[in-house]
Amino acid sequence: MKYGQARGMPVFRDVLAKYVSEKFNTNVTQENIIVSPGARFSIFTAITTLLNPGDEMIVIEPAWPAYKDCALNAGIKVRTINTTLEQNWEPSIEQIKNTINTNTKMIVLNYPNNPTGKILPEKLQDEIIKLAKENQLYVLSDEIYSQYAKSNWKSVLSYNYEKSIITQSFSKSHAMTGFRIGYGIADTKIIEKMAKLEALCLTNVSEPIQYVAMKALEADTSDNTNTVQSRLEVLAQKANELGLDFVIPDGAMYIFARLNKEGFDGVQFANSMLEKGLAVAPGEGFGDYKNFIRISACQNEETLVEGMNILRENIKDK
Amino acid sequence: MKYGQARGMPVFRDVLAKYVSEKFNTNVTQENIIVSPGARFSIFTAITTLLNPGDEMIVIEPAWPAYKDCALNAGIKVRTINTTLEQNWEPSIEQIKNTINTNTKMIVLNYPNNPTGKILPEKLQDEIIKLAKENQLYVLSDEIYSQYAKSNWKSVLSYNYEKSIITQSFSKSHAMTGFRIGYGIADTKIIEKMAKLEALCLTNVSEPIQYVAMKALEADTSDNTNTVQSRLEVLAQKANELGLDFVIPDGAMYIFARLNKEGFDGVQFANSMLEKGLAVAPGEGFGDYKNFIRISACQNEETLVEGMNILRENIKDK
Numbered sequence: 001m002k003y004g005q006a007r008g009m010p011v012f013r014d015v016l017a018k019y020v021s022e023k024f025n026t027n028v029t030q031e032n033i034i035v036s037p038g039a040r041f042s043i044f045t046a047i048t049t050l051l052n053p054g055d056e057m058i059v060i061e062p063a064w065p066a067y068k069d070c071a072l073n074a075g076i077k078v079r080t081i082n083t084t085l086e087q088n089w090e091p092s093i094e095q096i097k098n099t100i101n102t103n104t105k106m107i108v109l110n111y112p113n114n115p116t117g118k119i120l121p122e123k124l125q126d127e128i129i130k131l132a133k134e135n136q137l138y139v140l141s142d143e144i145y146s147q148y149a150k151s152n153w154k155s156v157l158s159y160n161y162e163k164s165i166i167t168q169s170f171s172k173s174h175a176m177t178g179f180r181i182g183y184g185i186a187d188t189k190i191i192e193k194m195a196k197l198e199a200l201c202l203t204n205v206s207e208p209i210q211y212v213a214m215k216a217l218e219a220d221t222s223d224n225t226n227t228v229q230s231r232l233e234v235l236a237q238k239a240n241e242l243g244l245d246f247v248i249p250d251g252a253m254y255i256f257a258r259l260n261k262e263g264f265d266g267v268q269f270a271n272s273m274l275e276k277g278l279a280v281a282p283g284e285g286f287g288d289y290k291n292f293i294r295i296s297a298c299q300n301e302e303t304l305v306e307g308m309n310i311l312r313e314n315i316k317d318k
Numbered sequence: 319m320k321y322g323q324a325r326g327m328p329v330f331r332d333v334l335a336k337y338v339s340e341k342f343n344t345n346v347t348q349e350n351i352i353v354s355p356g357a358r359f360s361i362f363t364a365i366t367t368l369l370n371p372g373d374e375m376i377v378i379e380p381a382w383p384a385y386k387d388c389a390l391n392a393g394i395k396v397r398t399i400n401t402t403l404e405q406n407w408e409p410s411i412e413q414i415k416n417t418i419n420t421n422t423k424m425i426v427l428n429y430p431n432n433p434t435g436k437i438l439p440e441k442l443q444d445e446i447i448k449l450a451k452e453n454q455l456y457v458l459s460d461e462i463y464s465q466y467a468k469s470n471w472k473s474v475l476s477y478n479y480e481k482s483i484i485t486q487s488f489s490k491s492h493a494m495t496g497f498r499i500g501y502g503i504a505d506t507k508i509i510e511k512m513a514k515l516e517a518l519c520l521t522n523v524s525e526p527i528q529y530v531a532m533k534a535l536e537a538d539t540s541d542n543t544n545t546v547q548s549r550l551e552v553l554a555q556k557a558n559e560l561g562l563d564f565v566i567p568d569g570a571m572y573i574f575a576r577l578n579k580e581g582f583d584g585v586q587f588a589n590s591m592l593e594k595g596l597a598v599a600p601g602e603g604f605g606d607y608k609n610f611i612r613i614s615a616c617q618n619e620e621t622l623v624e625g626m627n628i629l630r631e632n633i634k635d636k
Contacts, residue, residue: 004496037355037520044519069518178322178525200387201362201519202355207496209524 004207006199007191008035008183012214019217020168020185024146024155034184034191035205035213036198039144039169040066042184045194046165047106048074050138055105058137060091061287062115062256067108067140077103082288085258088247089118093127100131106138109156112145115256115286115294117232117249119153129159136163144169144182147221148228149251162187172253174216175224181205181213228253231297231304238308239295242315253297256283259315264291269314278310322525324517325509326353326501330532337535338486338503342464342473352502352509353523353531354516357462357487358384360502363512364483365424366392368456373423376455378409379605380433380574385426385458395421400606403576406565407436411445418449424456427474430463433574433604433612435550435567437471447477454481462487462500465539466546467569480505490571492534493542499523499531546571549615549622556626557613560633571615574601577633582609587632596628 007013013030021027036042043066051057053075059067060081071078079099083089096107109128111119120128132139141156143166156164169182184194198204235255236248244257259269266282270293273280283292295311297304325331331348339345354360361384369375371393377385378399389396397417401407414425427446429437438446450457459474461484474482487500502512516522553573554566562575577587584600588611591598601610613629615622 037524040521041519066518073515073518180520180522180524197391200384200391201359202498203358204498206355206498206524206527208530209527212526 004204004210006202006204007195008033008205009207009210012210015214015217016183020157024157026155026157026160028157028185031188032185032191034186034194034198035210036182036184036194037180037202037205037209038171039142039167039182039184041198041202042165042167042182042194043067043140043142044070045197046138046140046167046184046186046190047071047076049193049197050165050190051076051105054103056101056103058096058099058104058107060096060108060110062089062113062283062289062292063108063110063286064114064142065285067110067142079104080287085245085247089113089116090120090124091128093124093131096128096131100135100137104135104137106140107132108140108142110142110145112149112153112249112251114145114252115254115281115283115292116247117252117254117256118247119149119151119250122152122154125154125156129156129161132163133161139164140167141165142167144172145252147173147225148232148253150229151250153251157185163190165190170213170216174213174219174221176213176216179209179212181209228297231299231301234301235295235297235304235308238305242308242312255295255297256286256289256292257295258283258291259293260291261315266290266293269293273310273314276310276314278307278314280311322522322528324520324522325513326351326523327525327528330528333532333535334501338475342475344473344475344478346475346503349506350503350509352504352512352516353528354500354502354512355498355520355523355527356489357460357485357500357502359516359520360483360485360500360512361385361458361460362388363515364456364458364485364502364504364508365389365394367511367515368483368508369394369423372421374419374421376414376417376422376425378414378426378428380407380431380601380607380610381426381428381604382432382460383603385428385460397422398605403563403565407431407434408438408442409446411442411449414446414449418453418455422453422455424458425450426458426460428460430467430471430567430569432463432570433572433599433601433610434565435570435572435574436565437467437469437568440470440472443472443474447474447479450481451479457482458485459483460485462490463570465491465543466550466571468547469568471569475503481508483508488531488534492531492537492539494531494534497527497530499527546615549617549619552619553613553615553622553626556623560626560630573613573615574604574607574610575613576609577611578609579633584608584611587611591628591632594628594632596625596632598629
């Protein structure tokens, strides 16, 4: 009966450090890694331990709701930046500048993005990091969809910014969702703070699962990547045929589409679709996007086509 | 790629509810169960979600430090009750009464106790629960050592108190420490609050580990129980031969012994013993017990005897 290190088994963190260094063209050691039960827990510990009640955090919407939820749980004020389909889901540097004040302590990035699949143009991302450095903001970059990046994607690790925290997840990179294992990459000082809360909550991450993940790192995941990407293409093509408004995703596994119907209620629509056998997520879950739905490509092509047929029938009806 | 329910797989919670109902002679359903990565996380969510900053919590020492740590992390004030070896590690009702004030919201019980192995006399436990009810205190009863109770032990579940939270762990009952899986048992309203924070932090507990634990419930653990109990007896006998001051444990897997040396420093002693191949925990980790050390019975008998020989040599030296 033994307890392991809160931040993960040294042998696993060592393998992860080599994997990350090679894959993202950077240079990290096991001291820069914290293993957590899903990327979510690293997001939770980073936000909870690095920020204080009253601090502010910037989230660029549409966004996965967990960033906001973790911040609100810790008494952090969230300032959201609303981006639009017309803007091609790109925030402007001015938008971000105008949102920063003396209480701002962190900005969250998530590219490839859930739900839009967007990857920022490199120049824009460079400018955002520059702005974060100038204002000494933490950059929490959730990169769990990097495995499914189609276009020219650049990890925030490549900026070597000491106040950045990168999260990764085996749920996405290795399709191991139910296993609940991910990790954070950051400066040792940040990792130590996160590890302290992880020890308090969890003692350590399930070791059998750490061994499974360590083994999974040896696998060639290109087949899985190709499959997800080709499914996303099928989905995009079908969505196009249906005349949905959306930006062709640069990565991830979703399409975030606008249904141009008057009085459209995404929540109600998603619920009614569930009854008909189609699961979509209402846009409201990602910010002020009532007319949008998120469609996931995580099904085989046959099911995707079926689902899109259900969608077509029900858009017509309305 | 699917996410499970934050509070655990319904099929597993159902099996757990039946197991708990039978084992502890109570009547709970899956709605009363939350699966968590270790009992520790249920303790964390219970304390964090049921109490508010400024509330007070009572801990009877010696105690596992996690209760206090979780409370302090959430801004809760901890009032400790110091019990002594001379008191046979029993708090008096007066001690507890005198510690309760209008801010007191929770009392923590942990019997069989870590580190003393103490089980409270039934009448005293009845009185404590009565007092808790009168003052509307939550009772957090960490019962992870119940599997190793020698004498007449009674679960707090048997009081049917709607403000009680019982924690259990496969680490102890099924010697599955590295797996990190435990559970909480409480009223549905309490479970819902705990589940909300668990969802925020973790999404859900690793499902493969839930399946392993579900299977483990079918196992006959009496061999393991007997082994732990006989090791504890060997340990107690050896400790007796060494003339250590301690109360014969009623359960759990430890002896909490006083070394009657002037100027004894448990932390320093534990460190120096580590170098000699003996791992003991200093009493200070469990409260104001500088002259004490906790000796664990979690080794085979040969190793236990070896360890106690090292201890004898080093007590003599001093």
